[in-house]
Amino acid sequence: MTSCAECLSALSTSSVSQLGSGSAVALHCATCADCARVAEDIRYAEYRLATALNEMRSGTDPQLVAAAAADESELWRRKRIGRLLRLGLAAAVLVTAWFAVVEVLPNTGFFQESPGAVETKTYELACLTPEAASDLVTPYLQSNGSAVYIHPNPRAITMRGRHRELEYAISQLIRFDNRRLCELPGSGSNTPESGDLPISSPPPGADDALPGASLRR
Amino acid sequence: MTAMAAVNIGAQDDSIAGALALARDGDVAAFTELVALLHPPVYRWATGLAADPDDADEIAQDAFVQVHRRLDQFRGEAPFAAWVYGIVRRIAHQRRRREGRRARIAESTPWTDALVAGIYTTDPGARVDRQRLAAYVNHFFQQLPPRQREIFDLVDLQGYDPAEAATMLDMKQGTVRANLFKARASIRSHVLATHPAWGDLDR
Numbered sequence: 001m002t003s004c005a006e007c008l009s010a011l012s013t014s015s016v017s018q019l020g021s022g023s024a025v026a027l028h029c030a031t032c033a034d035c036a037r038v039a040e041d042i043r044y045a046e047y048r049l050a051t052a053l054n055e056m057r058s059g060t061d062p063q064l065v066a067a068a069a070a071d072e073s074e075l076w077r078r079k080r081i082g083r084l085l086r087l088g089l090a091a092a093v094l095v096t097a098w099f100a101v102v103e104v105l106p107n108t109g110f111f112q113e114s115p116g117a118v119e120t121k122t123y124e125l126a127c128l129t130p131e132a133a134s135d136l137v138t139p140y141l142q143s144n145g146s147a148v149y150i151h152p153n154p155r156a157i158t159m160r161g162r163h164r165e166l167e168y169a170i171s172q173l174i175r176f177d178n179r180r181l182c183e184l185p186g187s188g189s190n191t192p193e194s195g196d197l198p199i200s201s202p203p204p205g206a207d208d209a210l211p212g213a214s215l216r217r
Numbered sequence: 218m219t220a221m222a223a224v225n226i227g228a229q230d231d232s233i234a235g236a237l238a239l240a241r242d243g244d245v246a247a248f249t250e251l252v253a254l255l256h257p258p259v260y261r262w263a264t265g266l267a268a269d270p271d272d273a274d275e276i277a278q279d280a281f282v283q284v285h286r287r288l289d290q291f292r293g294e295a296p297f298a299a300w301v302y303g304i305v306r307r308i309a310h311q312r313r314r315r316e317g318r319r320a321r322i323a324e325s326t327p328w329t330d331a332l333v334a335g336i337y338t339t340d341p342g343a344r345v346d347r348q349r350l351a352a353y354v355n356h357f358f359q360q361l362p363p364r365q366r367e368i369f370d371l372v373d374l375q376g377y378d379p380a381e382a383a384t385m386l387d388m389k390q391g392t393v394r395a396n397l398f399k400a401r402a403s404i405r406s407h408v409l410a411t412h413p414a415w416g417d418l419d420r
Contacts, residue, residue, distance in 0.1 A: 004414040012405050013398045015373060038412045042405055049355055050374040058260040058274050066252035069281035070245060076286060 004028075007035045016043050118145045121166050122158040123173050127182030133157045136176060137169035233297060241288045248288075252281055255301060262302055265370035266309035266363075276312065280305045295384060302385040306367070313363075357404045368393055369400035 007028045011019070019025045019039055029036035125133055130150035134157055138148055146161035159169055233254050239247030260277045267273035283304045291300055358366060371382040372393070379397065383390045409415055 004412070005417075008409055008412060008415065012402050012409060014401075034412050034414065038409055041408050041411070045408060046373060046404075049358060052355075053264055053370070053374055054261060056261065056264050056270065056273075058256065058270075058277060060274055060278070062253040062256040063249055065256060065278055065281055066249040068278060069252065069285045070248060072282045073285040076282070 004032060004035055007032065008038070011035075011039055011042060016046055019043065117162055118143065118160055119163055119166055120158060120160045121170065122151075122156055123170060123177075124154060124156040125173075126177050126179050128155075128173070128177040130155055130157050133173060133177060136172055140169045140172065141165050230297075237288070237291075237297060241291075248285060251284075255281075255284075258298070259301060259305055261375065262305045263309065265367060265374075266306065266313075272312070276305060276309050279308045279312075283308065299381075299385040303387065306386070310363075357407055361400055361403060365396045365400035365403070368396045369404070372397055373401070 007025055010025050014025070019042075025035075025039060029039050123133070128136070130152060134148045134150050137157070137159055141148060141159060141161040143162045143165060146165065147159075149158040149160075151157065159166055161169070233251065236247045236251040236254065240251050256277065259280055260273060263273035263276040263280070264270070267276055280301070284301060287304070291297065358369070361369065367386065368382060371377045371385065372379055377385070379393045380390055382388075383393045386393065
C-alpha cells in the first residue's frame with residue numbers, strides 16, 4: 001500500500017484489530033504522519049467507546065433482579081391461569097346456555113305460548129255428527145288447555161286451542177262437513193238449518209259452551 | 218488497543234449450563250446464580266440498544282422476567298447466549314416501538330456524558346481533544362440506524378465474531394458484514410475527514 005487514498009479506504013471499513021503492526025495500513029502509517037494520526041484517532045475513539053460501554057455497570061443488585069424477575073414471572077403465570085379459567089368458565093356457560101335453549105327448555109314448554117293465548121270457537125255442523133266432528137279435530141288440538149265440547153242440539157262443537165290449531169281444525173271441518181257430502185247416499189242426511197260455514201266466537205264464559213254440552217277431552 | 222469481549226460469556230458456559238439445568242427444574246437459588254452470571258452481559262447488550270442507562274436497566278430487568286418465564290422453551294438448538302440476546306433485543310425493540318424512543322435516542326445525551334466522563338490523559342490539551350473525539354464518535358454511534366449500531370456494537374465494540382453476531386441476530390453473515398461496513402464507514406468518515414487528503418478522494 002503506497003498511497004494515502006488506499007490507506008484511508010482501508011481505514012474506512014476495516015476492523016481496528018486489522019490495523020495492527022505488520023498490516024499494510026500500519027506500514028503506510030509508519031511513513032505518513034497524517035494517516036498515522038487518523039488511524040490512531042480511530043483506534044482511540046473506538047477503544048474509548050468500547051471501554052466506556054463495557055465498563056458501564058448496572059446499579060441494580062443481580063439478586064434483586066432475580067427475585068423481581070421470579071416474582072413478576074409468577075404473577076404473570078397466575079394471571080394467565082386466571083385468564084384461562086375465565087375463558088373456560090365462559091365456554092362452559094355458553095355450552096350450558098346452548099344446551100338449555102336447544103335441548104331442555106323446549107321439552108318443558110318454555111317456548112310455548114302462554115295459556116292466555118288459547119281461543120275458543122264454536123262450529124255449527126252441517127251434516128257431521130258432533131262425535132264425528134270431535135274425532136276429526138281432536139288430533140289437531142294438542143296445546144295445553146285445548147278441548148272439544150260437543151252439543152247435540154243444535155249440532156255443533158266448541159273447540160279450545162291456539163289460533164293456529166283452531167284455524168287448521170276448522171279448515172278440516174269445512175272440508176268434511178260439506179253440504180254436498182251430506183246429500184250423498186249414506187252420508188247421514190243431516191240438513192243444516194244454518195249457513196255453510198258458521199264460525200263464531202263463543203260468548204264470554206264459553207268454556208262451558210252451550211247448555212247440555214259435554215266435554216270430549 | 219482494543220477492549221473486546223469484556224462481557225463475552227463463552228468462558229462461563231459450564232457454570233451457566235449447570236445453573237440453567239437446575240433453574241429449569243424450579244431451583245430458585247440456581248436462577249439467582251444464573252442471573253448473577255448473565256446480568257453483566259445482558260446489561261451490556263441492553264446499553265447498546267437502550268436510550269439511556271435507566272432504559273438499559275429496565276430492559277435487563279424485563280429480559281430476566283422473560284428468561285424466567287421461558288426457561289422451559291429453551292431447547293438448546295442455539296447457544297444460550299444467543300437465545301438470551303434474542304430476548305433482550307426483542308424487549309428493546311418493543312420498548313422502542315411502544316415509546317417512540319428512536320427520536321429520543323437521536324436527541325439523548327446521557328450516554329455521551331457518561332462515556333466521556335471517565336476519559337483521562339496526562340496531557341490536558343490532548344485530553345480535551347480526545348474527549349471531543351470520543352464524544353463525536355459516540356454521537357455518531359448513537360445516530361446510526363438501529364441495525365447498524367447493534368452490529369457495530371456486537372462485533373467491533375464487544376468483540377463477537379461476525380458469525381456469532383449473525384447467530385445472535387438471526388441474520389445471514391453477509392447481511393451482518395454489509396451492515397458492519399456501512400456502520401464503520403459512517404462513524405469513521407468524521408474522523409477520516411480530518412485527513413488533509415480526504416477532500417481529494419473520490420468517494
